[in-house]
Amino acid sequence: xxxxxxxxxxxxxxxxxxxxxxxxxxxxxxxxxxxxxxxxxxxxxxxxxxxxxxxxxxxxxxxxxxxxxxxxxxxxxxxxxxxxxxxxxxxxxxxxxxxxxxxxxxxxxxxxxxxxxxxxxxxxxx
Numbered sequence: 139x140x141x142x143x144x145x146x147x148x149x150x151x152x153x154x155x156x157x158x159x160x161x162x163x164x165x166x167x168x169x170x171x172x173x174x175x176x177x178x179x180x181x182x183x184x185x186x187x188x189x190x191x192x193x194x195x196x197x198x199x200x201x202x203x204x205x206x207x208x209x210x211x212x213x214x215x216x217x218x219x220x221x222x223x224x225x226x227x228x229x230x231x232x233x234x235x236x237x238x239x240x241x242x243x244x245x246x247x248x249x250x251x252x253x254x255x256x257x258x259x260x261x262x263x264x
Contacts, residue, residue, distance in 0.1 A: 229237070238248065 241248075243251075
């Protein structure tokens with residue numbers, strides 16, 4: 139026999155818990171009588187700073203947001219990595235040779251870049 143069957147046999151299926159008569163009809167009145175009286179004090183004074191503080195905080199937030207967007211989206215000024223004739227005078231021939239070797243370009247590509255020729259091989263006519 140299951141444990142549940144033993145309990146039903148001993149106590150039955152009748153609910154043993156009951157609410158007193160008229161309990162819910164007078165519940166709110168009894169609860170309100172038990173609460174302490176509400177003390178009404180003077181209204182707190184709101185200073186000028188307390189009134190404008192949210193507006194100042196919001197303004198600072200938008201200024202910071204605009205500044206960060208400007209910093210992120212702004213293109214750097216004249217960050218040109220190509221060497222000009224003036225800047226190549228600062229390097230020795232050996233250093234320039236090393237730089238050219240590090241670009242990993244072949245002689246033909248270097249020639250077309252220097253001469254400004256069209257390096258699009260697919261446009262050649264057969």
